[in-house]
Amino acid sequence: MVKSLFQKHEKILTLLAVAAGLTGLLLNFDFSMLEAKLYDLRVAHGSQLKADPNIVLVTLDDLTTQNLGELAPLTLDFHARFLEELERLTPKGVGYLVDLNQVNQANPELFNSEWSQRFLRAAHRLEAQGAPVILGNSFDIRGEVLPPYPLSSLPNSVAIIHKDGNVFGEDKITRRSLLELNGKPVFHLSLARALGWIGKREEIAGSFSVPEIDGKYFFFRYHGNTAKKSYLRVSFRDVLKGTLPAGFFQNKAVLVGSLSKENSTDFAFTPYSNVSFTNPKLVLHANILDSIANDQSVYRLPEWVNGSMTFAVSLFVLYWVLNTTPLYGLFATVSLTVLYIGVCHLLYQIDGIWVREAHPILGIFLGYYLAVPFRLIREYRKRWAYQRKNELLTQVEELKTNFLNLVTHDLKTPVARIQGLAEVLLRKADLRLIDRDKETLHHIISSTDELNRFISSILELSKVESNNLHIRIESKDINQLIERSVDSFKASAKAKQIKIQMQLEPLFPIKIDTTLISKVINNLIDNAIKYSPKGSNIGVETREIDSWIVISITDEGIGMTSAEQENLFTRFYRAKNDATAETSGTGLGLYLTRYFVEAHQGRVEVVSEKGKGSTFKIILPLEFTGVQVRRSETAPGLVRRIQAMIKKEEKAHV
Ligand code: ADP
Numbered sequence: 001m002v003k004s005l006f007q008k009h010e011k012i013l014t015l016l017a018v019a020a021g022l023t024g025l026l027l028n029f030d031f032s033m034l035e036a037k038l039y040d041l042r043v044a045h046g047s048q049l050k051a052d053p054n055i056v057l058v059t060l061d062d063l064t065t066q067n068l069g070e071l072a073p074l075t076l077d078f079h080a081r082f083l084e085e086l087e088r089l090t091p092k093g094v095g096y097l098v099d100l101n102q103v104n105q106a107n108p109e110l111f112n113s114e115w116s117q118r119f120l121r122a123a124h125r126l127e128a129q130g131a132p133v134i135l136g137n138s139f140d141i142r143g144e145v146l147p148p149y150p151l152s153s154l155p156n157s158v159a160i161i162h163k164d165g166n167v168f169g170e171d172k173i174t175r176r177s178l179l180e181l182n183g184k185p186v187f188h189l190s191l192a193r194a195l196g197w198i199g200k201r202e203e204i205a206g207s208f209s210v211p212e213i214d215g216k217y218f219f220f221r222y223h224g225n226t227a228k229k230s231y232l233r234v235s236f237r238d239v240l241k242g243t244l245p246a247g248f249f250q251n252k253a254v255l256v257g258s259l260s261k262e263n264s265t266d267f268a269f270t271p272y273s274n275v276s277f278t279n280p281k282l283v284l285h286a287n288i289l290d291s292i293a294n295d296q297s298v299y300r301l302p303e304w305v306n307g308s309m310t311f312a313v314s315l316f317v318l319y320w321v322l323n324t325t326p327l328y329g330l331f332a333t334v335s336l337t338v339l340y341i342g343v344c345h346l347l348y349q350i351d352g353i354w355v356r357e358a359h360p361i362l363g364i365f366l367g368y369y370l371a372v373p374f375r376l377i378r379e380y381r382k383r384w385a386y387q388r389k390n391e392l393l394t395q396v397e398e399l400k401t402n403f404l405n406l407v408t409h410d411l412k413t414p415v416a417r418i419q420g421l422a423e424v425l426l427r428k429a430d431l432r433l434i435d436r437d438k439e440t441l442h443h444i445i446s447s448t449d450e451l452n453r454f455i456s457s458i459l460e461l462s463k464v465e466s467n468n469l470h471i472r473i474e475s476k477d478i479n480q481l482i483e484r485s486v487d488s489f490k491a492s493a494k495a496k497q498i499k500i501q502m503q504l505e506p507l508f509p510i511k512i513d514t515t516l517i518s519k520v521i522n523n524l525i526d527n528a529i530k531y532s533p534k535g536s537n538i539g540v541e542t543r544e545i546d547s548w549i550v551i552s553i554t555d556e557g558i559g560m561t562s563a564e565q566e567n568l569f570t571r572f573y574r575a576k577n578d579a580t581a582e583t584s585g586t587g588l589g590l591y592l593t594r595y596f597v598e599a600h601q602g603r604v605e606v607v608s609e610k611g612k613g614s615t616f617k618i619i620l621p622l623e624f625t626g627v628q629v630r631r632s633e634t635a636p637g638l639v640r641r642i643q644a645m646i647k648k649e650e651k652a653h654v
Contacts, residue, residue, distance in 0.1 A: 015315060015318050015319055015322075016315065018318055018370065019311055019314045019315035019318055019367070020311060022310075022314045022363060022366055022367060022370070023307060023310045023311040023314060023359075023363060026310055026359050026362055026363055026366070027306075027307055027310065027359060031358040031359065031362065033171070034358040034362075035356060035357065035358040036171060036173070036175070038341075038344075038357040038358060038361075039175065039271070039354070039357075040173065040175075040271035041341075041345075042344065042345050042348040042349070042354075043175075043221075043222055043271040043272075043348075044222075044225075044271045044272045045345075046345055046348075046349045047349055048222070048223065048224045048225070049221055049222070049223045049224070049290075049296060050223060050224070051223040051224050051230040051231050051286070051287075051290065052223070052231075052290045052293065052294060053232070053252075054092070054251055054252050054253060055231055055232075055252065055253050055255065055286045055289060055290055055293075056091075056231065056232045056233075056234060056249060056252045056253070056254050056255070057231050057232065057233045057234070057254075057255050057257070057259075057280075057282050057283065057286060058233075058234050058235070058236055058239060058254055058255065058256040058257075059233055059234070059235055059236060059257065059258075059259040059280075059282060060072075060073075060074065060098060060236045060256070060257065060258040060259060060260070061235055061236065061237075061258075061259050061260060061261075062260050062261050062262065063235055063237060064235055064236040064237040064240070065260075067237050068237065068240075072258070072260055072262070072263070073098070073099070073102045073103050073105075073106050073258070074103065074106070074236075075103060075106050075107040075110055076100075076103055076104075076107065076110040076111060076115045076116060076119060077110055077115045078240065079098065079100075079103060079119060080115045080116075080118040080119040080122060081118075081240060082236060082239055082240050082256075083119060083122035083123055083126065083133070084118065084122045085239050085240060085242055086122070086126060086239065086249070086254070087122065087125055087126055087129065088242070088246050089239065089244055089246065089247065089248045089249040089250075090129065090131070090246070090247050090249060090250050091126075091131050091249035091250075091252055091253065091254045092130075092131055092195055092249070092250075092251050092252055092253050093131050093132045093133070093134070093191060093194060093195040093253045093254070094123075094126060094131060094132070094133040094134070094253075094254050094256065095134055095136060095159075095187065095188075095191045095253065095254070095255045095256065095285070095289070096133060096134065096135045096136060096256050097136040097159055097187075097255060097256060097257035097258075097281075097282065097285060098256060098257060098258055099138055099258070100135065100147045100148055100151055101138070101145055101147070101148055103148075104148040108148075111148055111149070111150070111151075116150050116151065117150075119151060120150060120151065120153065120154065123154050132155065132191075132194035132195065133154060133155070134154075134155045134156065134157065134187060134190055134191050134194060135147050135151065135154055135155070135156035135157075136156070136157070136158075136159025136187040136257075136285075137156050137157060137158045137159060137187070138158075138159075138160065139158055139160045144158045144181075155190070155194070157184060157185060157186055157187045157190045158178070158181055158184075158186050158187060159186060159187030159188070159285065160178065160186075161174055161177075161268050161281050161284050161285070162174060162176055162177055162178055162217075163268065163269070171269070171274070172269050172274070173269045173270060173271060173274060174268050174269065174270055174284055175219055175271065176217045176218060176219045176220065177217065177218060177220050177288045177291075178215055178216070178217055179204055179207050179215075179216040179217060179218050179292075180215055180216040181213070181214070181215045182214050182215070183214070187285075188285065188288045188289045188292055189204070189292060191253065191289060192289060192292045192293045195253055195293070197253075197292075197293040198292060198293060198295075204218050204292060204295075204297055205218075205295060205297050205299055206218050206219060206297040206298050206299040206300060206352070207297070208300070218291075218297045218298070219297060219298035219300065219354065220287060220288045220290075220291035220292070220296075220297060220298070221287070221290075221291045221296045221297065221298060221352055222270065222271065222272070222287050223286075223287055223290050223291075223296075225272045225273075226270040226272050226273065226278075226279040226280075226283050226284065226287070227270075227272055227273045227275075227278045227279055230283070231283060231286045236256070253289065255282060255285055255286055255289070257280075257281065257282040257285065258282075259280045259282055261277060264276055264277065265281075266280060266281055266282070267279055267280055267281060268280075268281050268284055270284065296352060297352060298348075298352045298353075298354050299351070299352055299353050299354065300354045300356075301353065301354065301355050301356070305355065305356075306355075306356040306359055306360070307359075309340075309355065309356075309359075309360045310359040310360045310362075310363040311363075313336060313340060313360045313363050313364050313367070314360075314363035314364065314366065314367035315367075316332075316336060316367075317332065317333055317336060317363075317364050317367035317368050317371065318367045318370070318371050320332040320333075321333065321367070321368055321371035321372065321375060322371050322374065322375055322378075326372075326375070329368070329371070329372075329375075330368075333364060333365070333367075333368045336364055337361060337364050337365075340357070340360055340361065340364070341357060341361070343355075344357050397465075401462050401465050401466055404458050404461070404462050405459075405462050407458075408455045408458045408459050408462070409459075411451075411455055412452075412455055412459075415448050415451050415452055415455065416448075416452070418444065418448050419444075419445060419448035419449070419452070422441050422444040422445050422448070423445060425441060426438065426441045426442070426445070450584055453586075454586050457586050457588040457589070457592065458586075458588070460519075460588075460592055461571065461588055461591075461592065464592065464595050469595075469599065471513045471516065471599060471600075472513050472515070473511045473512065473513060473624070474511070474512070474513075474514060475509040475510065475511055476509055476510070476511075476512055476514050476517075477507060477508075477509045478507055478510065478512070478517070478542060478549060478551065478620075479504040479506070479507055479542055481514060481517060481518050481521055482502065482504060482521055482540055482542065482551065483502070483504075484518070485518060485521045485522050485525055486500050486502060486525065486540060488522070489522075489525050489526065489529060492526075492529055493529055493538070496529060496532070496533075496534050496535075497534050497535045498529055498532055498534070498535070498536055498537070498538055499537050499538070500525070500537075500538045500539075500540060501537060501538070501539050501540070502539075502540045502541070503539065503540070503541045503542075504540075504541070504542045505541075505542050505543050505544060507542060507544055507549060508622075510549060510620065510622055510624065511623075511624045512600060512620065512624065513596075513599075513600070516596040516599070516600075517596065517600070517620075519592065519593075519596065520592075520593045520596050520597060520618060521551065521553075521618075523589040523590070523592070523593050524553045524593065524616045524618070525538070525540065525553060526589070527589060527590075527616075528553050528554075528555035528557065528614075528616075529555075530583045530585065531555065531557040531558050531579060531580070531583065531614075532555045532556060532557030532558070532613075533556075533557065533558075536555065536556040536557065536613075537555075537556055538553065538554065538555045538556075539552070539553070539554040539555075540552070540553050540554075541553075541554070544622070547621060547622045547623065548602075548619050548620065548621060548622065549619070549620045549621075549622060550617055550618070550619050551617065551618040551619075551620070552615055552616070552617045553615070553616050553617075554613065554614070554615040555613050555614055555615075556612070556613040557579075557613050557614060558577065558579040558580075558610075558611065559608045559609045559610045559611050559612050559613050559614050560575055560606075560608040560610060560614060561610045564576075564577070564610075565606055565608060568590055568606060569590050569591055569593075569594045569604070570591065571587070571588060571591045572586070572587040572588065572591075573587050573590075573591070574587040590604075593618075597618055597619075597620065600620055600621070600624055601620075601621050601624055602618060602619050602620040602621060603619050604616065604617065604618055604619075605617040605619065
């Protein structure tokens with residue numbers, strides 16, 4: 001039962017197994033570099049999220065140090081005065097991302113002076129105004145580096161820009177950010193909570209734990225090109241100089257940080273650019289805060305979705321490539337890749353949904369490259385079978401023609417002898433024979449007649465098939481041929497009480513092979529009589545129309561359905577109806593008729609209705625220029641057709 005089920009669905013089961021194998025193989029590798037690059041394509045191209053206007057960057061830039069006549073890093077007194085100035089500008093909150101340990105190194109004494117107190121007091125006053133001040137800590141190999149005493153009493157948390165090093169992309173591009181470390185929220189999360197932009201316990205969508213570092217990450221979203229100024233930037237100097245109007249930072253979170261063209265650590269790599277000194281870290285901090293505050297994180301779909309997608313697309317490609325032409329296969333592969341990337345892009349742009357691309361895309365291409373050789377082998381086998389069949393067919397055709405030639409030649413003489421002897425016997429013994437014997441002799445004669453006609457048809461056929469038909473052209477009046485033919489059928493028409501009426505338009509003689517055209521006319525009149533009921537009429541008509549002569553033979557006989565007419569001119573075809581079955585015939589007459597007429601550059605037309613009758617028209621040109629060999633159904637023609645078929649097949653599979 002299982003075996004028969006397998007045999008029945010063998011193809012699809014094999015495809016499923018190959019697709020599953022391919023998926024399993026691919027999922028063993030993580031292709032993180034490729035995945036990262038494809039991820040960046042989504043981030044940096046397409047519609048971009050708007051930067052939150054409530055996040056402002058205050059940059060400790062080269063202009064500030066030059067203007068103040070100082071060297072970086074600025075000493076604590078500048079920072080204390082800066083905070084004091086900020087009070088007047090009434091921000092909603094302050095994230096202080098300046099490395100205060102470096103400030104300490106620049107002048108440690110100031111940390112024991114009133115400046116540290118002024119810094120603390122300004123921060124507390126801001127806090128009292130409702131604007132929390134949070135210090136961002138750096139992180140080194142020993143762990144989090146706390147701010148120097150006494151500033152460490154202010155709220156602080158770790159603020160690092162996470163480079164994708166050996167974990168994800170290995171290309172040092174920032175795509176994700178820490179949310180929590182050792183159970184403590186990092187700078188951005190703390191600030192967003194302190195600002196009241198998110199709830200105290202609110203979880204960040206798409207965040208995931210990394211137990212190795214006892215932390216939580218999330219993939220944040222970028223808000224416009226990081227190499228450009230997407231967030232409002234104000235120079236530290238402008239705040240310090242008090243040039244900004246009061247309340248300038250109303251409702252805004254202010255991120256203060258260093259941005260010096262001389263310090264490479266102030267910059268990072270992003271999906272927009274991995275050129276040094278291009279993407280300020282301060283902008284990245286703003287983007288992280290923005291993503292947390294506006295619930296714009298990236299949601300990574302689980303691994304099983306990735307596996308299912310890889311399986312589905314590789315199955316589709318395998319199926320498609322194996323079951324259509326190579327061109328369609330290629331087209332389907334490319335389209336599927338574009339479609340898949342497009343949909344992933346769209347999902348990311350719309351809702352930050354990250355569907356992994358590397359495995360499915362590799363699945364598509366591997367599926368394609370696996371299916372193509374299979375296909376080639378299959379095609380090759382098929383072509384080989386065609387060729388063999390072609391050779392065999394040619395041989396069989398030749399054998400058949402030879403055999404027919406032989407048999408008919410050898411039959412002709414004894415049949416003629418039987419007929420001759422029967423006729424002699426009938427004539428000689430006419431008076432002495434009883435009626436029953438006479439009738440038997442008549443039967444012998446009419447049967448040999450029939451046999452003779454059959455042999456002639458077969459001989460004619462073999463001539464046609466072997467292209468041995470020679471046409472002898474002479475000028476002849478067609479009407480004469482018709483009259484002669486009608487005359488020869490007088491007896492058989494009379495036997496069925498059929499009247500043959502002729503309507504012959506006077507015609508000029510035209511160039512024809514009289515033997516062949518006589519055969520054509522004879523065959524059509526013979527058929528008209530054979531397939532008509534007793535007492536019906538047959539009309540034979542000739543007309544000259546333009547440069548053609550049209551011979552019409554109309555009967556009121558059994559007629560034919562359109563299905564019966566379809567194969568009318570095929571060798572050995574006989575319609576499958578009772579009337580035909582009761583009538584003797586070879587099914588060669590119309591085949592030869594058409595061949596002979598086409599050899600005269602003419603054509604045959606039929607109009608027939610079942611039960612009502614048929615009209616056969618022979619249309620011959622007035623000016624016959626030479627022999628036209630018909631292409632269909634002859635032995636060489638058949639071979640040519642098969643060869644053309646093979647060529648076509650070959651072309652289709654290149
Ligand atoms: P044959 O008459 O020896 O069978 P033909 O090639 O002359 O072979 O005709 C092929 C078939 O077409 C016939 O067997 C018959 O079924 C059909 N047919 C030909 N002529 C007529 C006709 N005038 N009326 C109806 N059927 C016809």
